[in-house]
Amino acid sequence: MTTIETHSTAIAGIVRAHIIANFLFGDDGGLKDDDSLLDAGALDSTGVMELVAYLEEQFTIVIQDQDLVPENLDSINRIAHFVTSLQSRQTASATG
Numbered sequence: 276m277t278t279i280e281t282h283s284t285a286i287a288g289i290v291r292a293h294i295i296a297n298f299l300f301g302d303d304g305g306l307k308d309d310d311s312l313l314d315a316g317a318l319d320s321t322g323v324m325e326l327v328a329y330l331e332e333q334f335t336i337v338i339q340d341q342d343l344v345p346e347n348l349d350s351i352n353r354i355a356h357f358v359t360s361l362q363s364r365q366t367a368s369a370t371g
Contacts, residue, residue, distance in 0.1 A: 294326070
């Protein structure tokens with residue numbers, strides 16, 4: 276497993292714990308990391324905005340409006356991949 280994969284897995288665990296605690300009231304209901312959070316009823320539009328605020332604060336990132344799409348935010352694994360790539364991009368632009 277690469278460093279990026281390990282980092283993404285760690286992010287997935289943090290995001291999963293947050294979603295279960297704050298949106299599913301402690302019951303994961305069998306939610307898998309690839310399941311659609313919208314289809315599973317774990318998030319609605321307000322929940323997405325709350326999650327975005329959490330992600331920005333927790334991972335010290337800035338999420339632009341154009342990034343608020345299901346491809347980035349509709350599953351735990353998609354969120355973890357998105358946060359990992361966003362951290363890499365933002366670090367590269369800050370140092371480059």
